[in-house]
Amino acid sequence: MQIDNSYPMYRRRNNGIKVNVRGNILDNRWVVPYNPKLLMMFNCHIKVEVCSSIIYVKYVFKYVYKGHNKQVIHVDPDTEEVIVNEIKRFQDARYVSPPEAIWRIFSFPLSQIHPYVMALQVHLPNKQLVRFRENDIMADIVDRERDKSSMLTAFFERNKTDMNARQYLYKDFPKHYTWNASSHLYTVNGIIHPTFRKAALERGLIEIDDNLSHCLVDASLFQFPNALRRLFATILIYCEPGDVRKLWDEHYDSLSEDYRRDYENVEGVRNMVLTDIAVFLQSMGKNLDDFDLPSLNAAVNLESRGFREVQEEYSIIVQDEDLNGRNSLNSDQKHAFDEIMMHVDNDCPTVFFVDGPGGTGKTFLYRALLANVRSRGLIAIATASSGATANNMPGGRTAHSRFKIPLTLSNNSVCNIKKTKQNCSTASSRKNNHLG
Structure with a gap:
């Protein structure tokens, strides 16, 4: 029992069992909270307290989520006549050490929670949680939720068809299986899109790629096609366009201008453009299969095109x-x-x-x-x-x-x-x- 965020009040029954401890008669009401497994594991006295108050949770995690160390300082000039400016008297300063700065620059995780906690749904038959908006029509809510499965019903459905799943309890199920809701996330207005990003783009959750398209248009006015292909690969890596295929279709003429002038084979020209882009992607740790781009129709050895690394180095422009x-x-x-x-x-x-x-x-x-x-x-x-x-x-x-x-x-x-x-x-x- 918790009273006003104070220490918990534990239930201590007087079961009549008494022991003599150094001349003192003690019963069950004197036993401190403990965990038998921890006592056996570490072979020492360990007191275990229940953590059920929001204040305790904040105390446990505050050092992880509180942010940078801060210090309020004030610097006065080294003169006798000091004019105090109360508005600018205090400055909010923070210190970030070099290791922490590098850690944040490279987006490495600063903290983690182990073991991971997953809330498992438990409900009576046909009593699962249903989410809806205030202005939704009840008939539409029923039609939408009728065929949906909760975590608990999906657990039972899996046990009907998968003999291997029957050896795991519900609480151990997440260690071996995952609940798949991706088909709903892919679907927008009845259309199943190939990627989550495309689905999010159709929902209006992310911005369209107009700025990236304008960038390629502007670059095509003064850059040669080879430089455009490098720029296109750089956009794929660092800008994460939502509709890669659309960006490819809109700017293919600019990307392939030099090859189309020298060759008449349409398929061959596309292969050469894709090969150049693949070379640039490989230099940045990616390949064509990572993006929604046309596939190479012929077996092309990327290493045979003048040896990729040598070709890249010779293509560097020397500035005057x-x-x-x-x-x-x-x-x-x-x-x-x-x-x-x-x-x-x-x-x-x-x-x-x-x-x-x-x-x-x-x-x-x-x-x-x-x-x-x-x-x-x-x-x-x-x-x-x-x-x-x-x-x-x-x-x-x-x-x-x-x-x-x-x-x-x-x-x-x-x-x-x-x-x-x-x-x-x-x-x-x-x-x-x-x-x-």
Whole structure:
């Protein structure tokens, strides 16, 4: 029994059994709350209290959900005559440590609850919960809910047809089965859509893709088709368009303009456009099957199109600003630039480590090096440990993306790069044209 959010009052019967504990006669009313299983498991004294008040629940979870640590501070100038501004006297400040910042940037989970809790419905026959709006017509409610199953009725229906399900109790059922309500979520106005996103788009729950379509239209005015195909793949990965097929149909002419000019085979042109998009998607960890796009009608080897990674590196455009950056280097930057480029020109492999505090021009030096190496027809692979750093370099990618390093590491983790005979011979024949 709970009284005004205070400590619980436990029911303690006087069953007549008494014991002598160090000279004191105690009965059942003196026994503290306990759990026999925990006592046996840990072999120690453990008191177990019931947690039934909202205040207790808030106390348990407040450190998980309260947010950043905050401190109210006020900073006065170091002078004798201080004018106090009561409106701006206090500032709301918060401290986010570097590990927490990285954790939030990459959207890693900050907390979790284990074991997971699922509320199982229990009701009498034909007494399940029915949801309806105040202005709904009763006949429509009955027609809509007549064929729907609750969790409990679905449990009994499964036991009628599945012999394996009969070995599990209702409380253990969620460990082995899930309740499937996806067919209702896919259906809008009697039409079953292929994806949840399309169904949500038809319901008006998410925005349409007009802004993405306008982006492709604007880009088509000054970008070549190959750049449009890369942009299209980037939109698929990062913008999550609701109707991918519609976006494909509306801009296919712009995406395939160069191929349609050189080839007359309609199916072949579509295959080449899809192959280019698939190459870009693969570089970002996705493939064509992840999106509602036409399938390749012929067996196309994506690795055979000029070796995908090599083709991507050769397609990087060298900016004049970066190429001329060597003329703006300071003495230390110039020394590092000349030393590195001397080894590049003489084909003398070595390793350099450029060190310096933030803001001393390391990125500027990297961009000048990348541009000058690529201007010689060589390949310079720009790799960084973080996405923010990689974005500062043309063609830059993270080490995890470039070398297929798994995010979750163990003692047996390896990079997901296959070493085949073809790749080895290719690397050997091109060793003079690569800079790693």
